[in-house]
Every structure is written in C-alpha cells, then in structure tokens.
Amino acid sequence: MPNPAPVLRVALIGAGGIAHAHARALAELAERARLVAVAETDPARAAAFSQRFAVPRTYTDAASLFAGEELDLVHVCTPPQTHVPLAVMAMRAGVPALVEKPTALSLAEMDQLAAVHAETGTAVLTVFQHRYGPAAVRLRRLARSGALGRPLAAVCETLWYRSDDYFDTPWRGRWEFEGGGPTMGHGIHQFDLLLSVLGPWSQVSAIAGRLARPTDTEDVSMAVARFDNGAMATVVNSVVSPRETSRLRFDFEHATVEVEHLYGYREKHWRFTPAPGHEPLADLWKADGGADVESGHLLQIQAVLDAFGSGAEPGVSLDDARRTMEFAAATYASAFRGRPVTAGELTGDDPFTSSMHGGAVPWAPMKKATA
Structure with a gap:
C-alpha cells in the first residue's frame, strides 16, 4: 500500500482580511496542508488571527519566519508594494510563494522576480483564483x-x-x-x-x-x-x-x-x-x-497542492x-x-x-x- 503524501507545512505573511480567505481554504485542506505559522507586524492582529485559526506560532516579520520554520509553501497576503521583496525573500529561503494579486507593481519588478527564480529555481505563483x-x-x-x-x-x-x-x-x-x-x-x-x-x-x-x-x-x-x-x-x-x-x-x-x-x-x-x-x-x-x-481561493490552493504532489508546474506561473x-x-x-x-x-x-x-x-x- 503506497505511503500517504506528506502534509505540507504552510505559513502566511500578513493577517489582514485576504489572509482569512487563505486560512479558511487551508482549513478545508487540513489533510494535505497545515498552517504552522503566521508573520504579522501588528501583534494584536497576529494574536487574534492565530487564535481564530489555531496557528501554533506567530512572528513579527518575514525574516524571523523563514529563520524559524521549515516550510513547503508561504502565502503572501500583504499590501501590494511588499509583494516583490517578500517573494524574493521566500525564493532565497527556498520556499515557494503564493502571492496575492498583483504580483508586482511593474513589469520591471516582474522581471526581477523572474531573474531570482532563474537563480534559485524556486517558484512564485500568483493568486488568480x-x-x-x-x-x-x-x-x-x-x-x-x-x-x-x-x-x-x-x-x-x-x-x-x-x-x-x-x-x-x-x-x-x-x-x-x-x-x-x-x-x-x-x-x-x-x-x-x-x-x-x-x-x-x-x-x-x-x-x-x-x-x-x-x-x-x-x-x-x-x-x-x-x-x-x-x-x-x-x-x-x-x-x-x-x-x-x-x-x-x-x-x-x-x-x-x-x-x-x-x-x-x-x-x-x-x-x-x-x-x-x-x-x-x-x-x-x-x-x-x-x-x-465557488471560484474562490480553495480551488487554486487545491490545484497548487495537486501540482506539488504530481510534480507538475503549479499555476499561476510568473510567465502567465x-x-x-x-x-x-x-x-x-x-x-x-x-x-x-x-x-x-x-x-x-x-x-x-x-x-x-x-x-x-x-x-x-x-x-x-x-x-
């Protein structure tokens, strides 16, 4: 009998409104992915979020998150101007990132992400659910x-x-x-x-x-x-x-x-x-x-997990x-x-x-x- 697929370790960066949609989707996929940590600069928001979604560990910034956790996937749920720096940090930490739209603020920033992806081989995906x-x-x-x-x-x-x-x-x-x-x-x-x-x-x-x-x-x-x-x-x-x-x-x-x-x-x-x-x-x-x-985050996150499990390229890729x-x-x-x-x-x-x-x-x- 084949061994069951390992449960992936997932973290969120940001605990605002859109992060709740990600956390709810992950809760429905608990047999395949486990939300192990959240990084949030606002301590009160981090505490409320971790309590609501039973997240075991919180961090005050992304650098501490990547230093303290072994992750298979990170979801970037922060305001748009932070997406590229956080995605680059994730790639350099060897952690694939699922980034809320827009991925970046410009085509030049998209090309910066592509260059780091070519260097590290780590994926950056965009939420287009x-x-x-x-x-x-x-x-x-x-x-x-x-x-x-x-x-x-x-x-x-x-x-x-x-x-x-x-x-x-x-x-x-x-x-x-x-x-x-x-x-x-x-x-x-x-x-x-x-x-x-x-x-x-x-x-x-x-x-x-x-x-x-x-x-x-x-x-x-x-x-x-x-x-x-x-x-x-x-x-x-x-x-x-x-x-x-x-x-x-x-x-x-x-x-x-x-x-x-x-x-x-x-x-x-x-x-x-x-x-x-x-x-x-x-x-x-x-x-x-x-x-x-419904065409929500659940379906795209499920598709990402399916791709990880089969070795296929997950969507939505940087090129797309x-x-x-x-x-x-x-x-x-x-x-x-x-x-x-x-x-x-x-x-x-x-x-x-x-x-x-x-x-x-x-x-x-x-x-x-x-x-």
Whole structure:
C-alpha cells in the first residue's frame, strides 16, 4: 500500500482580511496542508488571527519566519508594494510563494522576480483564483478542442463600487503602493480569466480617468483589445458603479458563453447559448459540468497542492502572470499616450516598464486633507 503524501507545512505573511480567505481554504485542506505559522507586524492582529485559526506560532516579520520554520509553501497576503521583496525573500529561503494579486507593481519588478527564480529555481505563483472554477476550466477545454468554433468577440466588465472612505487606508489609491487603480487592483481578476480563455493579445487601445474618487490613480479604465487569433474584446474596470457586477461574455462561432457574478461564481452564474444549428452543444456543456464549487481561493490552493504532489508546474506561473500584468501596463500606456500599444512593445527603459503610470498621468496627485 503506497505511503500517504506528506502534509505540507504552510505559513502566511500578513493577517489582514485576504489572509482569512487563505486560512479558511487551508482549513478545508487540513489533510494535505497545515498552517504552522503566521508573520504579522501588528501583534494584536497576529494574536487574534492565530487564535481564530489555531496557528501554533506567530512572528513579527518575514525574516524571523523563514529563520524559524521549515516550510513547503508561504502565502503572501500583504499590501501590494511588499509583494516583490517578500517573494524574493521566500525564493532565497527556498520556499515557494503564493502571492496575492498583483504580483508586482511593474513589469520591471516582474522581471526581477523572474531573474531570482532563474537563480534559485524556486517558484512564485500568483493568486488568480477565478481561473480555477469548474465552468472556467470547462470553457477553456471546449474552446481549445475547437468545439465552439473560433472566438470572435468578448466583453469583460468589472463594475464595482468603492466609497471615498475606502481610500482612507493610506496605501489605497496610490500608485506607489498599489501600482494602479481598478485596472490593477480590481478588474485584473476578470481580465486575467479573459486572457486565459482567449490566449495572447496583440494590441490594446484604452482610455482612463479619475472621475470621482479621492485617489492618485484612475477610478475607471476602458480598453479595446485585439488577440493573436483575431478575436476582439472590450475591458472595463470601475470602482464608481453603484450596481456592482463582474461580467464576462465570449462569443464563439457556434455559441455564446457568459458569466455574471460579483466576487466569485458558481454554476448558476453561467449561461450557455448555442448558435442556430449547433443546439447539441448545450448538452455537451451540461454533460461536461463539474462540481458546483465557488471560484474562490480553495480551488487554486487545491490545484497548487495537486501540482506539488504530481510534480507538475503549479499555476499561476510568473510567465502567465506577466502576460496579465503586461495587459494592465499596456492599458495605462495606451490611455496616457493616446495611442494603441502592441504586445511586447513595453521593454527596456520604456517608462511604463518601471511603473504603471509611466510618469505620464494627466491629472494632478490628490492631496490629503490635514488636521
């Protein structure tokens, strides 16, 4: 009888709101992974977190965590500007890191991660959990099989609402801390899923504006994209939309496939419409259905553990995440330069490789009120 797979030792860096989603997922995977430690700079938050999730050890910083623990995986659940330094620290400690989005604040930082990965051989993965919902996996499989015909047009909308008070947190809405506005921090989940279905993009034309929120970044962006396979898509990212929704629509030659949800989808959120003469495809969609599980962190973490167990490359890899980050950078570059941007154009010393704003934001920084 084969020996059972060892239970992996996992730690979290950061104990804020998103860390709770990671901890809940790990609790459901307790037979495969055990949360052994958390690193958090706020002692009260660390104590509350460790008590809630029965974490045996807490550390005040990541360096102490890596010095004190033998780990198989670390989850980086901290504000965006810390992601790259912490991921580099993990790689140099020989610990694979699963990093919340965005992986980095710029393409240059993504390339820095790639260089350290090449040096150490240790993986850095990005949390793009919506790729792992059963319906999305099914859609990619059917699309790649050719059953749906060629992809022709798509719509990707992240229409969310964040009040002015949301941006009272000092790092929110600031280029130097978040890398960008809803393009980087909110809509990136939906257009990452779009890209995972449609494949490589070739050109982006975009506009962006700060219309209502007290931010340095945009609060709305809109892009039109062309893909290598000829498909075209619109991508809208907003934090000024009172009726919130996350919507994706794919029009293939033989069917339309749609999903509308907010922060996570299930089977009921999907709709499949075959083109006239292709009605049997509806039965294929239903017959190929998976478990009705929400597209949350659990599914991606489970997929990462599966990959570790089988020796496969876990997702989402740095190469994959960079393609999504490049789409975000191209959106900003096109919006601020007022012209289309092609894939691969943003390289070298181009200002939009070192920051998403490229030093070309057309509005003045927002000044905070002082007491």
